[in-house]
Amino acid sequence: MAQRGSNAAKSHLQGTKASFDSHARPKPHRIPFRWGALTALLVAFVLLCNASIGRADQRQSPAFPNDAASIAQHPRQGLNVSHMDNQLLQLARDSGSTHDRIDFPMADIQPARDQWNWSYYDALVTAESAYGLQVLGVLTAPPIWAAPVNMIPSGLDLPWNDPGNLWAQHVYQVALHFKDRIHAWQIWNEPDLDKYWPGPPGAANLRERMRPFARLMKVSYQAIKAANPNAVVVTAGFLYRVGASDQGQPRVIALWQELNADPEGTANHYFFDAVALHLYDGGTCEVPGPYYYDVVNDFRANMVAWVGDHPLWITESGIRQVEQRGFGVLPPSTDRYATLDEAASYVLQNYAYALYQDTQRYYYFRTRDDGGVENWGLMRGDNSPRPAYTAYQIAAQYLPYTYTFATRVWSPSDQSGPVSRISFWGTPLGRVSVVWNIGAAAQTYVFASRIPTVTQVVQRSDGNGWDVSTRVAPDKRFTLTLEAAPNFNFRPERDMCLVASRPAIFIESDLVPPTATLNALPVTTTQTALPLAWSGSDDLSGVWSYQLQYRVNDGAWAILRSWTSETTFTFNGQAGLRYSFRVRARDNVGNEQDWESANVVSTSIVPTGTWTSAAYLPFVSHAPAPICADPIVNGGFEQDGGWEINPTPYPATYTLSSAHGGIRAMQTGIALDASDPPTLTFSSISQTLQLPAGTSLSLQLWCAAQTQDTDDLFYVRLWDQYGTLHTLAETFTAVPGWQSLSFDLTPYAGQPITLLLGTRNDGDGLRSVAYYDDIVLDCD
Numbered sequence: 101m102a103q104r105g106s107n108a109a110k111s112h113l114q115g116t117k118a119s120f121d122s123h124a125r126p127k128p129h130r131i132p133f134r135w136g137a138l139t140a141l142l143v144a145f146v147l148l149c150n151a152s153i154g155r156a157d158q159r160q161s162p163a164f165p166n167d168a169a170s171i172a173q174h175p176r177q178g179l180n181v182s183h184m185d186n187q188l189l190q191l192a193r194d195s196g197s198t199h200d201r202i203d204f205p206m207a208d209i210q211p212a213r214d215q216w217n218w219s220y221y222d223a224l225v226t227a228e229s230a231y232g233l234q235v236l237g238v239l240t241a242p243p244i245w246a247a248p249v250n251m252i253p254s255g256l257d258l259p260w261n262d263p264g265n266l267w268a269q270h271v272y273q274v275a276l277h278f279k280d281r282i283h284a285w286q287i288w289n290e291p292d293l294d295k296y297w298p299g300p301p302g303a304a305n306l307r308e309r310m311r312p313f314a315r316l317m318k319v320s321y322q323a324i325k326a327a328n329p330n331a332v333v334v335t336a337g338f339l340y341r342v343g344a345s346d347q348g349q350p351r352v353i354a355l356w357q358e359l360n361a362d363p364e365g366t367a368n369h370y371f372f373d374a375v376a377l378h379l380y381d382g383g384t385c386e387v388p389g390p391y392y393y394d395v396v397n398d399f400r401a402n403m404v405a406w407v408g409d410h411p412l413w414i415t416e417s418g419i420r421q422v423e424q425r426g427f428g429v430l431p432p433s434t435d436r437y438a439t440l441d442e443a444a445s446y447v448l449q450n451y452a453y454a455l456y457q458d459t460q461r462y463y464y465f466r467t468r469d470d471g472g473v474e475n476w477g478l479m480r481g482d483n484s485p486r487p488a489y490t491a492y493q494i495a496a497q498y499l500p501y502t503y504t505f506a507t508r509v510w511s512p513s514d515q516s517g518p519v520s521r522i523s524f525w526g527t528p529l530g531r532v533s534v535v536w537n538i539g540a541a542a543q544t545y546v547f548a549s550r551i552p553t554v555t556q557v558v559q560r561s562d563g564n565g566w567d568v569s570t571r572v573a574p575d576k577r578f579t580l581t582l583e584a585a586p587n588f589n590f591r592p593e594r595d596m597c598l599v600a601s602r603p604a605i606f607i608e609s610d611l612v613p614p615t616a617t618l619n620a621l622p623v624t625t626t627q628t629a630l631p632l633a634w635s636g637s638d639d640l641s642g643v644w645s646y647q648l649q650y651r652v653n654d655g656a657w658a659i660l661r662s663w664t665s666e667t668t669f670t671f672n673g674q675a676g677l678r679y680s681f682r683v684r685a686r687d688n689v690g691n692e693q694d695w696e697s698a699n700v701v702s703t704s705i706v707p708t709g710t711w712t713s714a715a716y717l718p719f720v721s722h723a724p725a726p727i728c729a730d731p732i733v734n735g736g737f738e739q740d741g742g743w744e745i746n747p748t749p750y751p752a753t754y755t756l757s758s759a760h761g762g763i764r765a766m767q768t769g770i771a772l773d774a775s776d777p778p779t780l781t782f783s784s785i786s787q788t789l790q791l792p793a794g795t796s797l798s799l800q801l802w803c804a805a806q807t808q809d810t811d812d813l814f815y816v817r818l819w820d821q822y823g824t825l826h827t828l829a830e831t832f833t834a835v836p837g838w839q840s841l842s843f844d845l846t847p848y849a850g851q852p853i854t855l856l857l858g859t860r861n862d863g864d865g866l867r868s869v870a871y872y873d874d875i876v877l878d879c880d
Contacts, residue, residue, distance in 0.1 A: 173198040173232060174496040176455070178463040179478070180416060181470075182233065183224050187483050189231040192467055195478065195489060196496020200233045201286070201415055201463045205241035206270050213245065213266075218277060225281050236334070236415070236463070237278070238286045239271055239320065246270070250298045252312050260319040261326070268319040275327035283328075286376060286415060287320045288313070288336035292351040306346060306354035314358035321371035337376040337415040340399050349398070356406035366824055370407040374460065378416040384449040384520070385538045385585065385597040396457040397748050401782035405813075405860065408825035411460045418465040419446045419599070421475045421486065441563020442586055442599040444487035445536070447478075448559075449603055451495045452534040456506045456522045464492060487563050494566055498557055498605050499534070500527035504690045508747070519545055519582065520600070525690020531608040537582035537601035547606050549576040550641040550688040556580075557605035580604055613693045614638035616646055616685035621703040628705055630671040634683045641688035648683045649695075650729070656850075657682070657695075658731050658790035662742060671729070678704040731789045732855075735801075735875035738762045743785045750781040752858070760802040760838045760873035769814075769859030769869035772806055784858025785872075792879060793850030799828075799843040801857075801875040809866035814859055816843065821851040838873075845877070 171194065178199030182192035192200060202224065210216055228235050246266040247253045253267030260268035275285060291297035291313045299309030321333045341348030359370040383394045396412070403410065421443045438446055447464070454462050469477040478489040504526025510518065518539040524532045531550065537543055547554075553572050560567060561583070571578055582604070585597040616636040636643040648661040648669060661669060663686060673679050680702040684693040733742030737754055743766070745752050755767040768783040791797060805814050816828040828843045845853075859870045 171196045171493050171496055174499075175501045176459065176461055177451075177492070177496055178236065178461055180463055180466040182467040183228060184468060185483075186227070188468055188479070189227060189233065191479060191483060191485065191489075192233060193231045195492045197492075198232070198234060199236055199461060199463060200228055200467075201236040201238060202228075203240055204237045204274060206239070206246065206267070207241045207243035209274060210246075210270055211243060216273070221278075225278060229281065234284075235282050236284045236286055236461075237274070237282050238289060239274065240289055242267060242270075250301065252300070253316065256312055256315045256319060260322040265319060267316060268323045271320050272323035272327050275324045275331060279328045279331075283330065284332040284334060285320075285324055286334040286336065287317055287372075290339045290378065291336050291355070292338050292340060292348050294347060306351055307358055309346075310351060310355040310358055314355055314362070317355075317359070318362065318364075318368075318371045321368065332373045333371070334374045334376050334413055334415070335372045337378045338399070339378045339380075340395060349402070352399070353402050353406070356403060360406045365407070369410070369823075372410065374411040374413050375403060376413045376415040378465075379414045379450065379454060380417060380419070381598070382417070382450045382453045384446070384453050384536070385600050394748075396454075398780070398782075400457075401748055401784075401860075404825065405782070408823060409819065412457065413461040413463075414454050414459050415461075415463045416465040417450055417454065417462065418476045419443050419450075421488070423475070423486075438587060438599050439563075440487050441559075441602070444491040444563060445559060445602050446599045447488045447491040448495055448499075448534065448605075449536055449600055451492075452499060452522050452603070455499055455524070456508055458506070487565075490565060491559070494557065494605075498529070498532060498607065500524045500529065500532055503527045503532075504686075504692055519543070521547075526686075526692055527690070528611075529607050530610045530691075531689035533606045533608075534603055535580075535582070535606070536585075536603040538585050538597055540584055542581060542583045542601075545580050545582045547578045547580065549573070549578060549606065549608055551608050551610055552576050553609075554578060555605075555607040555609065557607070559602040559604075561602070563602075578606065608641070608689050610638075610640040610687065610689045610691065612639050613691040614643050614685040614687040615693055616643075616683045616698065618681060618683045618699055618701050621681075621701045623702075624704045624706050626675075626706055626708050628673050628675060630673055630679065630703060630705075632669045632671055632681055634667055636667075636685040638685070638687045643685050644688045645686050646683050647686070648681065650679055650681050652792075653678050655793065656790060658729070658792070659733070659788075660729070660731075662733050664741060673705050673729075675705045675707045678702060729792070730877045731791065732875055732877050733787065736762050737764045737766045737873060743787050746782075746784045746786060746858075748782045748784065750783050750861070752783050752785045755871065758804055758871045760804070760871075762873075765804075765871045765873040766857075767869060767871055768857065769812075770861055770867040771869045772808060772867050774867065780862060782858055782860050784856055786854055786856045788852060788854045789877070790852050791845060791849055791877070795846075795849060795879040797845040797849055798878045799845050799855075799875070800878055801841050802838045802873045803841055804838045804871040805868075806870075807866075807868035809862065809864060809868055811864070812859065812861050812866070812868035814868070814870045815857070816841065817856040818845075818848070819854040819856070820848055821853065 173193065174196045175198055177197045178201060179192050179195065179197045180201045182188055182200045183202060204221060208217065209221065225235055242251060242253045255262065255265040256267065258265040263269060289296055297313055300312060303309040317335065324331050324333050338352050339348060340352055359365050365371065377396065377399055379395065381395070383396065386394065400412065419438045421440055422437045423440055451462055464478065466476050468479040468483060469475045469481045471481060478492055479485050503524040506522065506524050509521045519535060519537055521533055521535045533547065535545060535547065552574055553570065555568065556571050556578070557566055557568050583601045585600045587597055587599040614636055616634055618632065618634045621630065634646065636646065645663040645665055646661070646667070647659065647663055649657045650660050650671065651657045660671065671679070680700050682695065682698040682700045684695055684698045686692045740754065750770060752766055752768040754764050756764055759765040766785055768785065813830055815830045818826050818828065820826060829841060857872050859868055861868055
């Protein structure tokens, strides 16, 4: 959405808050779909016609169940373009939003090389702050004098601080000017599309086409950090279309490859702090199966593979709406359009999906219609709210800003139909679950709660607001009728919907964390096998699992068992060392006990034959030998737990079909004889470990790799304590039977790391699979 800006607009202040002359302001941030000059003339005609329509004819959304003033601003939620007038700023704040995303076009701020126009944008930022909104500034639209060819700024190959690098010099001055008022900057918009980043003329391959943009990201990052080291630098928002031969997903991967190849990339987070995605078609309606596609997981997996993991921001997300009254003449309800009540459903569903994907920020597109024939706004052009606005308030009121973890279940075991249930565990409200039906037929849904009393929030059947009620069921089972998904116009050949049924929210309000108590140990012992035992209690939902940690002498705490239902464990120690242990509990709605409240028990193991006493410890003259208690949990995969099965389109799974030791192993990838069609997917597992210090470390594992395609990848990687991704092995040989792999982890001793193992299928029609087993960490 980069564009040539208009001349800089002037602003004025009235009273304590800034007010903007809407006729003088620069062009607002545009929608991602464009129309031609003929359509623009039609829009102008429509606006003239609508000028005679009275405000009384505008439909008003029903009042929110609670006063808007009671809706706290949600730290994750934002909007696009709320600064048109003071009333709109107030409505943006009352929606629950904390953030506003706004274009800062170079063509407006710096229309000539030595000319700077700050007044409009100074007043804009002042007004946003007065209404409690934080600005995400989008740096776009170089003028012709700075970018004479294809909008690509001149001098990008020069160092960022060279006067000839016109874009970087501009970015530095803007970040410096707003240093104390704007703390996040986004670089460009949708560069994976030709219309916003056409690339060098005649470029033969995607990496060559994206090389100038990779350079633009680098110098922008350097310039912003020089002006404001604490600013968050966000990538352009990628539309990430899949299926195009040279746009969307392939072009983003080419950009990651270019950034990966930069020798300064690793030390600079590959020149961005957060990555942005435009989520117009999310994973709200898709079911596992032959056509399952999860855009966020695919996007994140490709990013991690090349430039490491980064926080995810959704900087645009929305849906076009159909209504006969209001601002503009609208097309009929066809592909990718929603009625007003469908749009309200979509708002809650897509935000719940994005939140489940751990999106740090979510900016809805947009706050108000912009006068075009496609209505995206939570509000109409006259600031009257649509039902989608109320849905956004519901999201701010009931969906969490913090949670312990999130899960998604398709078609729960007690359901016969295609229901999606996303649950957020350990939130400030307890466990919060959002459910909807994606099927073509209505069904009766039974929500299995952990407690007998729940709060239920349901969108009314006429789309006319939301009902909030308290329900009680001694058997903890709550029945609800979910209507059919109303809109199957999107990808009909795949039997998918664009908007699911009206959603329902279930809130299980257990707010008190559980407690766990570890039984005492003797102050000293000659036994190296230390029997540990513990118990837990919870006031409402009950204890679910426990996490056990240990440390040697006064060293760092390390995990022994992670979220196990066991209440006993035998720890094998070493004479001459003192060990401490602690345990904490998690309850059935996800509340976790703080480590600070956990009791600590300690014991010292003394050599056999040494006299011991609770009041006296013998003096040990030699330094204790380092300890190496293997921190890997469930390295043989004989039980569930320990490993995070990453939520990719084709997730890893425990398997009995192949094992090196015992009866089970972990499968990543697509089995060669699978009935599932080959697809582009990552399949991986991970586990976070605290590596012991002061010793040589060796990671040992067994792998059986099978492939029909040598272009697919098998990999063993790790993230270090600084978040840098290291590849230990990639594309290792696929041979019949099991092979032993060994990796030196000594350079990471004493660090927390995250171990990652997986398989990448490139989706070209062939399959690859890897089986992992007997993973251990050895030390000398």
